[in-house]
Amino acid sequence: MSEFEPISFYLVSCSLVSLIPLGLPFPFSSNSWTYPEKLSAYECGFDPSGDARSRFDIRFYLVSILFIIPDPEVTFSFPWAVSPNKIDPFGSWSMMAFLLILTIGSLYEWKRGASDRE
């Protein structure tokens, strides 16, 4: 259990690295001299006519799903990799069956072109 001591260092440094760029603009951002007109969007002098957001593209969700599916694959590989002497070849082959089933899925994804850039 004592191998978790570097993680406490990572806790502090990761928090600093993410919170310092987040908090640094706050002293320089809107102060008592800003008024709503200054903060509103500029549309050549007309009043802003609608939201600036475009519709969310569903392919971003597909990218996240295609990460989430191999994530348990890797997670299940961790205990399997540590103890090959206790699991006799039966254990190794059951892991191979698992990987084969997920390979079928990734083959489908490849042929379907789900991870193409466009």
Next chain:
Amino acid sequence: KFHFREVERTMILSVLSSPALVSGLMVVRAKNPVHSVLFPIPVFRNTSGLLLFLGLDFFAMIFLVVHIGAIAVSFLFVVMMFNIQIAEIHEEVLRYLPVSGIIGLLFWWEMFFILDNESIPLLPTKRNTTSLRYTVYAEKVRSWTNLETLGNLLYTYYFVWFLVPSLILLVAMIGAIVLTMHRTTTVKRQDVFRRNAIDSRRTIMRRTTDPLTI
């Protein structure tokens, strides 16, 4: 295994579990839906700390990776897909009180199946008996890590429970691709063997231009 005194144990326990409870409550009570999706992240983080405290180090790390990295991210994507303007949210909490009250009471009733007063005391009864300590001497000789104990059982004795999630993951993968994929443009591809089989003498011509008739 950790060796904490009683004071340290209660301190660590309360420091880890109170933000988890408060964040869990804030999931439901937050006005902004993006906030209410981001509040599970302290819950998972503190639960992972509690698991570390219990000595389940592998599960603590897996909680961080899977729950925050996959589950909370999925919820975040779902919330991003809605086009919610903040002004549209009306606070009418009492509308949900009948059904949610019944479900809440059911959950509260189910908790009593888990908490028996022997191991997890609900009421602070004064116990003069010292709790029994069950020493596993085998683990003092060579203690197994969490990974080893899992790996010993999951792939051999409980392999069916291990292979069924693979089928579930396969269904999820194919289902996600079927439901969300639409081809906007076809990707320009090259056939590598055809590329290598092109004979340059037959496809490239040499021409010279007459400088007078350009």
